Amino acid sequence: MDFEIQARQSSMAPYHIRKYRENDRTQVLGLFPQGMNEHILTTFCHILKLPRTLVLLLGLPLAIFLLSGSWLLALVASLTLLAALRFLSSCLWNQFIDMSLRTDMSDITKFYLGEPGSCFWVVEAKGQVVGMVGALSTTLRKEKLELLHLCVASEHRNQGIAKALVRTVLQFARDQGYSQVILTTSMLQRSALALYQHMGFQKRHQFFPSMIWRLIAVPVISFVYWLPSDRASETQCPGP
Structure with missing residues (x-):
């Protein structure tokens, strides 16, 4: 299953969605942290607004x-506190990046393409x-399929x-016969929240993955998209 997405303006190139290949690894591992790090500033601003x-x-x-x-010591204390909060914001997303790179993103071919029922595009x-x-x-x-690492370059x-x-x-x-597609995203990823809700995903619940996330009042929200449980059209992960 391949898709061609024509850009809105004729001067722009079409986009092609295809299955991941091993020679994509370098670019994928460059795009992934780039997308996650965009949330650092949003997190920092959110923390600053907390009472x-x-x-x-x-x-x-x-x-x-x-x-x-x-007053000089007072100013230094203020700047030090701001730097610490900025560092905290960075650490939260860097921890998620590091965890992903140690688990499913460490070997995309193995985790996503090694067995039927999973895929990476x-x-x-x-x-x-x-x-x-x-x-x-x-x-x-094959009841639940988890959507992970949705990311598009900013440009x-x-x-x-x-x-x-x-x-x-x-x-x-x-095609695979799943009954649910599930995902999680943070409260701060507002464009992602809007996209999932617009496409029919329903909120299930929200939770704090750690005490730090609770302390800065940023819950993670769980979504589900319900599908008919019909396996008649079951297929393998599509090739290029």
Whole structure:
């Protein structure tokens, strides 16, 4: 199953969705952290708006000034706190990147293409990988297919590529006979939330993956897309 996505403007090249190949690895592993790191600034801004953060940013410098009588020390304390919060925002996403690179992204061919029921696709434009998505089986009975690592390069967004990738996963799930497509995304990934809801995914629940995420009030939201459980059209992961 291949797709050609014509860009909105005739001067732009078409995009081709195809199955992942091993020689895509370098580009995929470059695109993945690039997409995740875009959320660092959003996370930092979110943390700064929290009431507890505002109290800390105002209270700590004031306390230092009252104790030391030095505005310079108070300013240094404020800047140090801001740097620490910025570092925390970076660490949260870097931990997710590192975990992914140690698990399913460490060997895409093995985890996604080694067995029927899972797959990984890339979007190619002019020989470059500009998008990707994975679909990983979560149960032996083929009930749930998990959508993972949906990512489109920033310069190729707003052209329907992400939507086409999600449709690719949904069609694969239908062909394979899955009854559900599931995924998780954070509250801060607003464009992803809007996309999934627009395409018919339903919220199941939300949770905090760790105490740090709870502390900064960023829940992870779980979604599900229900499919008919009909295995009559079961197919293998499509080739290029």
